[in-house]
Amino acid sequence: MLLLAIVAITTLAANSARQLRYTAVAFFAVALAAHLIDDGTLAAAQVLVSAAAALVASAILFVAARDRRFGEDPGWRLWIATIVAAATTAAAFVFLRPQTGDEINTNLLGPDPSGVTTDVAAFWLLSSGIAILLTARGAVRGSLGALLMLTGTQLLVQQVPGPHLALTLLLSWLQVVVALAGAFLIVNQRAAREA
Amino acid sequence: MIEVVALLGVAALVAFGVRKRLAVVGTVTLAALAAAIAIVVLMPMDASGEVLELPWHMSELARLAAVVLLGTLCLLVLAVWVDEPAYNFFPTALVVAAAVLAVLVLTTPIAIYGALLLALLVPVGSFTFQVHRNRSAEAAYRHFSFVALGGCLGLSALALSASLGRDQPPSTFVLLVVILVVAFALKLAAIPFHTHAALLASEVPASALALYFGVLVPTTFIAFALILVLSGLLPAIVSIGKVQDLLLALGITSALGGAFLATGSTELRRVAVYSVIANLGQALVGIATLSGPGIIGAMAIALVTGLAATQQLLAAGTLERRAGADRPSATTAPLAALAFVVGGFAMIGAPPLVAFPGHFFVELIAYSYSPWMGTALVIATLGVLVAQLRAAMAIFRTAPERWRVERKPIAGVVGAVVFTALLIGGVQPDGFLQPIATFADQFIRALHPL
Numbered sequence: 001m002l003l004l005a006i007v008a009i010t011t012l013a014a015n016s017a018r019q020l021r022y023t024a025v026a027f028f029a030v031a032l033a034a035h036l037i038d039d040g041t042l043a044a045a046q047v048l049v050s051a052a053a054a055l056v057a058s059a060i061l062f063v064a065a066r067d068r069r070f071g072e073d074p075g076w077r078l079w080i081a082t083i084v085a086a087a088t089t090a091a092a093f094v095f096l097r098p099q100t101g102d103e104i105n106t107n108l109l110g111p112d113p114s115g116v117t118t119d120v121a122a123f124w125l126l127s128s129g130i131a132i133l134l135t136a137r138g139a140v141r142g143s144l145g146a147l148l149m150l151t152g153t154q155l156l157v158q159q160v161p162g163p164h165l166a167l168t169l170l171l172s173w174l175q176v177v178v179a180l181a182g183a184f185l186i187v188n189q190r191a192a193r194e195a
Numbered sequence: 196m197i198e199v200v201a202l203l204g205v206a207a208l209v210a211f212g213v214r215k216r217l218a219v220v221g222t223v224t225l226a227a228l229a230a231a232i233a234i235v236v237l238m239p240m241d242a243s244g245e246v247l248e249l250p251w252h253m254s255e256l257a258r259l260a261a262v263v264l265l266g267t268l269c270l271l272v273l274a275v276w277v278d279e280p281a282y283n284f285f286p287t288a289l290v291v292a293a294a295v296l297a298v299l300v301l302t303t304p305i306a307i308y309g310a311l312l313l314a315l316l317v318p319v320g321s322f323t324f325q326v327h328r329n330r331s332a333e334a335a336y337r338h339f340s341f342v343a344l345g346g347c348l349g350l351s352a353l354a355l356s357a358s359l360g361r362d363q364p365p366s367t368f369v370l371l372v373v374i375l376v377v378a379f380a381l382k383l384a385a386i387p388f389h390t391h392a393a394l395l396a397s398e399v400p401a402s403a404l405a406l407y408f409g410v411l412v413p414t415t416f417i418a419f420a421l422i423l424v425l426s427g428l429l430p431a432i433v434s435i436g437k438v439q440d441l442l443l444a445l446g447i448t449s450a451l452g453g454a455f456l457a458t459g460s461t462e463l464r465r466v467a468v469y470s471v472i473a474n475l476g477q478a479l480v481g482i483a484t485l486s487g488p489g490i491i492g493a494m495a496i497a498l499v500t501g502l503a504a505t506q507q508l509l510a511a512g513t514l515e516r517r518a519g520a521d522r523p524s525a526t527t528a529p530l531a532a533l534a535f536v537v538g539g540f541a542m543i544g545a546p547p548l549v550a551f552p553g554h555f556f557v558e559l560i561a562y563s564y565s566p567w568m569g570t571a572l573v574i575a576t577l578g579v580l581v582a583q584l585r586a587a588m589a590i591f592r593t594a595p596e597r598w599r600v601e602r603k604p605i606a607g608v609v610g611a612v613v614f615t616a617l618l619i620g621g622v623q624p625d626g627f628l629q630p631i632a633t634f635a636d637q638f639i640r641a642l643h644p645l
Contacts, residue, residue: 156354
């Protein structure tokens, strides 16, 4: 639960940041906390691969900022994104959580084998990402939205039985490509705006 | 198979390193693509294996689609090399080739989807050019947003459906399948999710547009069909008619909407792009009928439309470049103009080209499904026909005084190659349709598992 709280707070930090460099650092914190949530199937290799990809993605956005001041002021979009994300997370949890009939037990620090924490974190990240992406004016917040959505997706894919390491590697590559494409667009949109 | 994907990946890295030396990068790219096609053709049918526990299988459909799509990439690379040098295009084409091959041979739905997203995101670099003068950066950003949004939603829906037990309420599966369908509609630019395609059509370079509509959109459609079969979601679609209705509604809206938008377009690129959207609408209807002929027709339409789109978009790009500030005309590039017009035959599914059986099957099955649906698809085809005729008349409004072949007639050459391939396919349709029919059998079996 503590990690879930960290995911929520750092998502808000990334969403509210006016400078891309702060956004990049906050995204790394989001991804790290999300990948450390233990649902009983956590493997060191997967955490390492996912954390490395998150670090690379954050570094790419950090470098793309080029200076400390560059970014996008979220303004009212911050509140819309937060309210929509909170409502959608609750709705997704109600409609899409497996109905096992088991009692849900969560604790503050230990692992959560019921997977509730992972599910809530995934739905929160997906909802936040969608809200940010849909209200974004440009590539700065668009990239953040895409990366948050992908992190939420990674958490859901992690629960699927099958070749975990291969899927983790594939999604990690995807995260790096999303960051690269986002950074490319940020640089181009900035060039077009400053011309 | 991993060796072929690795070969293309390494070639992409080499191509990126030498991207400004046009002769070298062009040779490396074409050689790598040709080698990949040769290996795919020579690989035994039904070869299979595992990569990091991810299973892959070379099916008949995978081989056919790989040859068509990698062949289309070869033509595009040749066109860019000779006529429209763009440094980023070569490594992009190689990465796309590797991802397309992975989509076709992998058998894990989530892995197929992941590879597809990689393929769709990589061309963002090829979409932007001269960002100070046009809106290509905005078009690329919109494409990025649509792919990220649709991609993550679809991937999440797949992951949830794979992790949920089959004893969940039907409404849960309906919701997940609806999310998956909408996610694919976003990536296929199906109407009403086509706004990014409209901007791409007018702003990005013709070669990048051909890469998207000629290679990536057909790959997305094939991935959609593969994922439906492999994910085990088809029985849920059959048992709950609403999802099938949603697919039919999306298909008909795209077929009619695409045709009407094409009819009203004055730009050659838009005519080609909206014709593709109209054809994909027909293909969606084919899949939604959940019948053998419908599935065969749908897959055939997707592959042939990709080839025709490549032919028309490259020709449109050449005509626009040669015309400069004037209207595109056959007087400046007669062979490219001819290639554009001939591409229209494939777009409307005219015989004797191999484009005909696909359209025929889908329209026939649509009529047997419901007369008004069949009529709607025929109206859509007529709309595309009118649009193509208007475009042809606009190009040939001023007849050339002397028919002189333009310098570097690469668009004409690509058009001739594509037309010949489609004609040979039309004369020998079994070679093209048999692998698709095998996949249709697999699809039908997945509808009613034992």
